[in-house]
Amino acid sequence: MAEAIADNSERELPYVRAITEGVREVLLEQDNSFVAGEDVAGAGSVYGYYAGLLDEFGPERIYDTPISEEGIVGLGVGASATGCRPIIDLMFMDFLGECMDEVANQMAKMRYMFGGAATLPLTMLTMSGAGASLAAQHSQSLEAWICHLPGLKVVQPTTPYDAKGMIIAAARDDNPVIVVLNKMSLGLMGPVPEGPYEIPIGKANVVRPGTNYTIVATGRMLHEALKAATQLTELGIDTEVIDPRSLQPFDTATVVESVKKTHRVMVVHEAVRFGGIGAEIAAQIQEDAFDYLDAPVARVGAPFSPVPYSPALESIYVPSAKSIVAEAKKQLGL
Amino acid sequence: MAEAIADNSERELPYVRAITEGVREVLLEQDNSFVAGEDVAGAGSVYGYYAGLLDEFGPERIYDTPISEEGIVGLGVGASATGCRPIIDLMFMDFLGECMDEVANQMAKMRYMFGGAATLPLTMLTMSGAGASLAAQHSQSLEAWICHLPGLKVVQPTTPYDAKGMIIAAARDDNPVIVVLNKMSLGLMGPVPEGPYEIPIGKANVVRPGTNYTIVATGRMLHEALKAATQLTELGIDTEVIDPRSLQPFDTATVVESVKKTHRVMVVHEAVRFGGIGAEIAAQIQEDAFDYLDAPVARVGAPFSPVPYSPALESIYVPSAKSIVAEAKKQLGL
Amino acid sequence: MTADISNKTLIDMHRRMVRIRLFEEAAGKLMEDGKVPGALHLYVGQEAVASGVMVHLTNKDQVTSTHRGHGHLIAKGGQFDKMFAELYGKSTGYCKGKGGSMHICDLELGMLGANGIVGGGPPIAMGAGFSAKFRKTNDVAVTFFGDGASNEGAFHEAANMAALFKLPVVFVCENNGYGEYTAQSNHQAIVDVADRAPGYGMPGVIVDGMDAIAVYEAAGEAVARARAGQGPTLLECKTYRYYDHVGVRGMGLKYRSDEEVALWQERDCIDRIEAHLIEQGISTQRKLENVHKSTLKEVHEGIAFAEASPMPEPSALLEDVYA
Amino acid sequence: MTADISNKTLIDMHRRMVRIRLFEEAAGKLMEDGKVPGALHLYVGQEAVASGVMVHLTNKDQVTSTHRGHGHLIAKGGQFDKMFAELYGKSTGYCKGKGGSMHICDLELGMLGANGIVGGGPPIAMGAGFSAKFRKTNDVAVTFFGDGASNEGAFHEAANMAALFKLPVVFVCENNGYGEYTAQSNHQAIVDVADRAPGYGMPGVIVDGMDAIAVYEAAGEAVARARAGQGPTLLECKTYRYYDHVGVRGMGLKYRSDEEVALWQERDCIDRIEAHLIEQGISTQRKLENVHKSTLKEVHEGIAFAEASPMPEPSALLEDVYA
Ligand SMILES: Cc1ncc(C[n+]2csc(CCOP(=O)(O)OP(=O)(O)O)c2C)c(N)n1
Numbered sequence A, B: 001m002a003e004a005i006a007d008n009s010e011r012e013l014p015y016v017r018a019i020t021e022g023v024r025e026v027l028l029e030q031d032n033s034f035v036a037g038e039d040v041a042g043a044g045s046v047y048g049y050y051a052g053l054l055d056e057f058g059p060e061r062i063y064d065t066p067i068s069e070e071g072i073v074g075l076g077v078g079a080s081a082t083g084c085r086p087i088i089d090l091m092f093m094d095f096l097g098e099c100m101d102e103v104a105n106q107m108a109k110m111r112y113m114f115g116g117a118a119t120l121p122l123t124m125l126t127m128s129g130a131g132a133s134l135a136a137q138h139s140q141s142l143e144a145w146i147c148h149l150p151g152l153k154v155v156q157p158t159t160p161y162d163a164k165g166m167i168i169a170a171a172r173d174d175n176p177v178i179v180v181l182n183k184m185s186l187g188l189m190g191p192v193p194e195g196p197y198e199i200p201i202g203k204a205n206v207v208r209p210g211t212n213y214t215i216v217a218t219g220r221m222l223h224e225a226l227k228a229a230t231q232l233t234e235l236g237i238d239t240e241v242i243d244p245r246s247l248q249p250f251d252t253a254t255v256v257e258s259v260k261k262t263h264r265v266m267v268v269h270e271a272v273r274f275g276g277i278g279a280e281i282a283a284q285i286q287e288d289a290f291d292y293l294d295a296p297v298a299r300v301g302a303p304f305s306p307v308p309y310s311p312a313l314e315s316i317y318v319p320s321a322k323s324i325v326a327e328a329k330k331q332l333g334l
Numbered sequence C, D: 001m002t003a004d005i006s007n008k009t010l011i012d013m014h015r016r017m018v019r020i021r022l023f024e025e026a027a028g029k030l031m032e033d034g035k036v037p038g039a040l041h042l043y044v045g046q047e048a049v050a051s052g053v054m055v056h057l058t059n060k061d062q063v064t065s066t067h068r069g070h071g072h073l074i075a076k077g078g079q080f081d082k083m084f085a086e087l088y089g090k091s092t093g094y095c096k097g098k099g100g101s102m103h104i105c106d107l108e109l110g111m112l113g114a115n116g117i118v119g120g121g122p123p124i125a126m127g128a129g130f131s132a133k134f135r136k137t138n139d140v141a142v143t144f145f146g147d148g149a150s151n152e153g154a155f156h157e158a159a160n161m162a163a164l165f166k167l168p169v170v171f172v173c174e175n176n177g178y179g180e181y182t183a184q185s186n187h188q189a190i191v192d193v194a195d196r197a198p199g200y201g202m203p204g205v206i207v208d209g210m211d212a213i214a215v216y217e218a219a220g221e222a223v224a225r226a227r228a229g230q231g232p233t234l235l236e237c238k239t240y241r242y243y244d245h246v247g248v249r250g251m252g253l254k255y256r257s258d259e260e261v262a263l264w265q266e267r268d269c270i271d272r273i274e275a276h277l278i279e280q281g282i283s284t285q286r287k288l289e290n291v292h293k294s295t296l297k298e299v300h301e302g303i304a305f306a307e308a309s310p311m312p313e314p315s316a317l318l319e320d321v322y323a
């Protein structure tokens, strides 16, 4: 259905405004939803993605909170367990450190521990990623932590279209869903239909079809992968690019199907390579498509260091089309 | 060297006392070391593994703290950056949630962010694992979170011998090292030499040699894997069992060498399978030994749910020799 | 102070206290006998707190509890059969056997669960209070936590937010003098946790937690303030747990004197309210004994129910992870 | 109050304040000009706090800072060249370009780093104070944090532990009335952060943070208490940041009035101490101007050094992760 609506619209919006629209649709649709987080009301978030919502919905729907991440997530947990559908904002994903108990031990587990008695229709938006010289504590991609937690769903929209549709899907879902946004994508333009639509959670997107190579790329890396695909095609590698969009649940089937066709695959993410979600994806691929693989599953991710501040270092730290192509060549013996 | 010392001793100790001895050696050896944590002094920890240390070393070396995990780890970070070599106790690994900022954003990154100016010779002991009907918030194995963090070392001793030697190695190391203990292993007996010795960090242990199958098993799963190996041998599968002992850094070479010999491999851990450290290990194996693999790397871990309370459920939740054998049979088509 | 409390309420409180006491004594015995697994944190000694607070609440008022949570659930109306079944890990338990003692709950009763995380409750209760205010119900949220828990950052953040947003929340600190085996004087440099209240901009009240009537009155005021939209209160109840931190005898550590235990037991909350009920002619020895007797019967029935109940099926393992 | 402060100290404080002001003005301009990347949180307006505290400290006393950390480093003796180089991300910077503004530090000076995490400093300073006490040095640890940070659980835990262990720690809250774009009244229900001190069992002191001499005196007492083994103090300095939360003009939001800014600027800490120095005949207009001039020269030299310095080599990327 999302696709049907997409056709209706030629309108382009930046990622940041698509987020706004997604949240706005939720607030219009669900009376018991509200937004709470640090500087989300008056400032519309430090990225501006809630801009205008305070004016439109008033202070009874949009709440600035103290700088208390554990409290903020607790607010979301308690409110969602008692009849609200909160949208909770965690300014930087790096601040998962301050609220990981609330996320991992309460939000993710309450339903199970209570034998199914609790339902937590909670949506949490948070901002990930390097590239803005914000150094080690404001640039991380920590989705591996939360994907390892049964009870949570984790989505990572890469385009304006997906951002709006996944926020709506997350908010309609009766489970806690964490929406991982990317700070370097805020200005990215793309078509965004008016009105509400959903990008289904748990369904990967084959963004670019190809026949003899697959790249699975998450978050901002999708765009680098697409650039890399163009370059690889010039080398005779007809590359299919898949955006998982949803990391938890993960759409193994779509990826495996592609690999069975292409026989060679690379997984790319921005997070540290060691222990990143790419490890899980690679492990699953070799489990489910072992006999179809002509080469080991390659992985591209950040090297094993905290994110450096200096642009000179950060630019080589973050994976890019260039490093993707280089790794593909190595993998394929080109 | 560790091995040479081991030969000198026929003495057997339970895992819990080996921990005590390891910490005791550190306190004897390093004047600037102390122990701090919840109920570590008067009670000697709720597991008793610091028993006797308060009497021997006095309240200037062993400190009970408030129930303030972020404060406790902060104490360790601040003290280790300024001339101490603290041993910090986190009663349950599940409580990483309360102190993840201190662990991930401060402890792991301080040295790098400061351009190498800070040195943090900090050791953190923590208790992981299911099996005692302690339910979802007291039974987790969250090592995947901390292995994904450049700047930390993570070790997971499985035997009394290793527990003592790895605690000493951790405390002598000038980096923050997290020692992941297992609560169901506390009574496990094994030889423990007197006096100080080190189990080198970053070196896997081939616990049982074998020729045509490899099991890489971490933590308590080592013992299940050894049982499984016996059963598999009866089926003609001569199983090599490797205990990584150190998860970060991870000794890929030892594992890959084994796989190149055996051609078939399984990775086992107690943590949730999705996104566990086994994913990283599997991904690395297929990267480095692709052409040697006769079957996909198999993974055994906990299913995708929080840890249940009821013994009826917990006993099937935690991987066992039985589930290892069953998975091996599936993998090998037996 | 006995003003403004009806005989009915006194009898109700007494009944709740006896229910807690007898459930807990039985649960402790089951643990000692190895019949229930895991860790059991007994509430015995503190019954006046849960009971004195809970009589003010409806099923729509929300409560968050602690690892020491049976008393809170019972005072809020919890059923013995489902509780024992949960301790046994049976499929008929409150959490279908998935939660056990540390996660026991009844959402129909507004009991948002025991919590294995010290300090886990306050942020959730704050959220429940936020929810009540947002949805314009007239409900309140009460969070029980210990002296030890008052040192967790989670308490601090929740208290500040509740005061800032003037939420209908009551923070009930059950100060029993110890966090596990660590005396209060070894975990904080203050004597009264209530001293923290002014730092959040809320009133702090100290009450004798061994006196159900005193708790009743102080809690009544705090709940009324909350319902009236005047914001949260920090209510500190000085109390004591008779048994060990975990189970009956725990690790067998000697971290408090027999004299200290005896001194508190002399002020036992149930003895006290029973003496009052008889003195004031509100009840009789015989009637009170009947409460004990009928409760004990219910305890035995609950245990029988639990023992006769089936363990969860393996298929239950992966249920209830998601809605 | 000008008692007990030597002319030398006054001149020293003034110099530190001017150094902060001119460094920050230049840094702000560099950011506006796009010459330095990342996020810069300027300290301008708050100079009296860092300077009034830091004159009491030696290089062995430890300080933890915030995201707004340049002022703390400069007041503790930081060098402009290494600082600018760090802002530029150059290999000659304090952190070899790896930390930038939010992690700038000088461990030789006992400056344990700016911190990108709000509330990140207090636990570390508590640990440094623990270390000083443990090692029986006579050093103290000072942690600077904002009004906003006082709502983080990390502050709470650190304050409680420092008081419990009677650690030589000074908690300096720079209450500039805002956490980012949120006014204090919208993030806590109290006016004085110092009101939280009694809840930890430590003294709370409020001081005019625009008055270096007042800060000096209050900090002197707090540091002396700490050194004497009498434990921590919470020192709240009422102050103001002239520029936006981040950079000079930030996001261009209107969250405070021009009048409010003007009112605080009228009480400027540098103007004030300069007037005092001249009035009391301790210095002259000319001498003060020379301080500005020579500092400005140092600023320019620092920038030139930074600009001439090389970027880190790619090989530096994986260095300094482990010892
Ligand atoms: C975050 C966290 N830290 C530590 C523990 C271990 N623990 C369980 S109960 C307890 C003591 C709690 O003391 P208090 O809050 O006073 O409650 P009481 O047991 O006295 O009722 C501790 C330390 C825990 N469960 N959670």
Ligand SMILES: Cc1ncc(C[n+]2csc(CCOP(=O)(O)OP(=O)(O)O)c2C)c(N)n1
Pocket (backbone or CB within 6 Å): A038, A067, A069, A091, A095, A098, D066, D067, D068, D116, D117, D118, D119, D145, D146, D147, D148, D149, D150, D176, D178, D179, D180, D245
């Ligand atoms: C844990 C955490 N939460 C949120 C932020 C984002 N943030 C950076 S500065 C700031 C405001 C801090 O306010 P305050 O403590 O008063 O210091 P000030 O900026 O006023 O100096 C916020 C919310 C952060 N860096 N870290």
Ligand SMILES: [Mg+2]
Pocket (backbone or CB within 6 Å): C146, C147, C148, C174, C175, C176, C177, C178, C179, C180
């Ligand atoms: Mg207690």
Ligand SMILES: [Mg+2]
Pocket (backbone or CB within 6 Å): D146, D147, D148, D174, D175, D176, D177, D178, D179, D180
């Ligand atoms: Mg501020």
